[in-house]
Amino acid sequence: MSLPYTLLIDPLAADDATSATAGTFREIDASAPALRVGELSTQRGDGIFETIAVVDGHVQESEPHLARLVRSAEICDLPVPNLRQWRAAIAFAREQVPAEGELAMKLVLSRGVEHGPAPTAWLSVNAASDSTDARTKGIRVVTLDRGYDHGVAERAPWLLLGAKTLSYAINMAALREAHRRGADDTIFVTSDGYVMEGPTSSVIARIDGVFVTPKPSGSILAGTTQASLFEHIREHDFPVAERDITVEELRRADAVWLVSSVRLAAPVVDLDGVPLALDAEANAAFTRYLLSPRD
Structure with missing residues (x-):
């Protein structure tokens, strides 16, 4: 699978949803539109995120990043992230991207579309900049x-x-x-x-x-x-x-x-x-x- 790689995530999925087949997230083609014009993440920066390093296929310290995502959600009055679902998305994405090199995996939880029914969430993976x-x-x-x-x-x-x-x-x-x-x-x-x-x-x-x-x-x-x-x-x-x-x-x-x-x-x-x-x-x-x- 080539980069960039994106999963669109259902942030309100049932807590027992643990895999892609449960309908909690789906792959998005890099060239396809994924966000709506009214998305508050782009209009107001109203959302939270984490960036996790992936080194030679290993996702580095995902749990501390997920714990901080939860803290950020609490501070910003966003829905509490479903950690089981995010863990499943991380594991699924890890299997789809290159197993060598340094990558940057970004988790995003937005308030969604203004007056919309639900938040918006996604996970994306890109090649890390040469540091x-x-x-x-x-x-x-x-x-x-x-x-x-x-x-x-x-x-x-x-x-x-x-x-x-x-x-x-x-x-x-x-x-x-x-x-x-x-x-x-x-x-x-x-x-x-x-x-x-x-x-x-x-x-x-x-x-x-x-x-x-x-x-x-x-x-x-x-x-x-x-x-x-x-x-x-x-x-x-x-x-x-x-x-x-x-x-x-x-x-x-x-x-x-x-x-x-x-x-x-x-x-x-x-x-x-x-x-x-x-x-x-x-x-x-x-x-x-x-x-x-x-x-």
């Missing part, structure tokens, strides 16, 4: 003010900051601004000087020998790759911590990475125009682990 240079040579990053302080999520939960929503206009604008400044990516910071996350990634820094990531909060999307990598680091007896990180601390860090499901660990070699050291040994170890089969 070899980012993983090995590193990336240049700038910090950008997100426009609010680090306590805003508790005061304004309607901002949906802890959900992985389809509303990515700000994230894409931030990446374009980074490119205008001669950088590859950005790290969002709060107006009171705390590190948040990248538009499509989590931040990990090694500060005074400890691997740290910003303390989980309603303002920061929980990172599945970051959590997995921290477990790996713990297993090798290196200290890790989740805590608030100031921008000044980040700039003094021994090493910094942006981590995500498909690009994996990209070392930051320049932050706001100042060179940062690349720990080649740690970086290679991270890449080996993140490319290995992970459940």
Whole structure:
């Protein structure tokens, strides 16, 4: 089966539906129209998604991604995803796509058509972008003010900051601004000087020998790759911590990475125009682990 590959999913199927023959999902030809004009995912970004890496036929850590899909649905007042159905769709799609190489599997749950009877859901698989240079040579990053302080999520939960929503206009604008400044990516910071996350990634820094990531909060999307990598680091007896990180601390860090499901660990070699050291040994170890089969 060639890429891209798409399954259209019935998000309100019975909970005991476990296979394609149960009518819970159907394959869509890549050249065929699949969404209606009134679809709120495209009109308003009103929906949620997850992107899961598939490496040589192995779907990487699908359960943490599904758990985050459920959390995002709860935050956004969407129907609770039928996990049995999504697992069946993932397994079915995995058998239809190439068994070698790196792929990106995207799960989407939208509010559907305005005034429509049901949500819309689909799963698509595409070839992953080549991230070899980012993983090995590193990336240049700038910090950008997100426009609010680090306590805003508790005061304004309607901002949906802890959900992985389809509303990515700000994230894409931030990446374009980074490119205008001669950088590859950005790290969002709060107006009171705390590190948040990248538009499509989590931040990990090694500060005074400890691997740290910003303390989980309603303002920061929980990172599945970051959590997995921290477990790996713990297993090798290196200290890790989740805590608030100031921008000044980040700039003094021994090493910094942006981590995500498909690009994996990209070392930051320049932050706001100042060179940062690349720990080649740690970086290679991270890449080996993140490319290995992970459940």
